Amino acid sequence: MGRKATVQELRARKGTHLVMLTAYDAPTARLAVAGGVDMLLVGDSLGMAVLGYDSTVPVTVEDMLHHTRAARRGAPEAYIVADLPFLSYATVDLALRNAARFMKEAGADAVKLEGGAEVAPVVHALAGAGIPVMGHLGLTPQTASALGGFKLQAKDEDGGRRLVADACALEEAGCWSIVLELVPAPLAKLVTARIGIPTIGIGAGPDCDGQVLVFHDLVGISAADFRPKFLKRYAETGETMRGAIEKYAAEVRSGSYPDAAHSFGMNAELLGRIKSA
């Protein structure tokens, strides 16, 4: 990754297939950077991917700060976007206070928040205060239950028109990019053509300006039955991990681990003196 990209550089990369991946800790942030991603997202998918919740709703600002700091330590040169969790941007004041903490205390370069025209005043205030903001439209996990669950959004005319209008409102309010989650590919293409800032898709087809995936899904360590249509599991690392653990358990039980090659020796005379003491 080298020198850290600036928000102006990333914003100017509309149409260039930006690559974003979630990271919630130092080793995965390091790996993602080594793998060549353009930016990291400390997403509040943390709640499901790592903390064992069944939604993003319980994730707190403190949780997110803790994991953003860890990702930053693992990837000092990465451009890091951190999610503002549920209700942490319910008012302009709250949003300013919390977003400032991500930048000052955790080393985030930008924050992401969910919602359309209704969050425009918050986006405007953050952007005006110098905090780069990424928007998030379509399936917005923090309010997924109100949207009928984790399913395709904006399937009808009203929904489609609203998505386009919301994207325009977020751009106008000062977002530098927008995540489009679980929307029909042709609609994502239309939104992407309609706005001047990059769209980052997840379940939104190939015509967005970039793509984002959750690390645990990409490497195959999320639940085995989590297989939404959009997800490509690029590896089944979970199987490799489980195999390694099974081998370790078997070797400990058989006494073959640790062997001499994995143990520290001691001078026999010294041991004798200790024994006779």
Ligand code: KIV
């Ligand atoms: O929290 C997250 O990881 C996200 C991505 C799925 C875009 O918001």
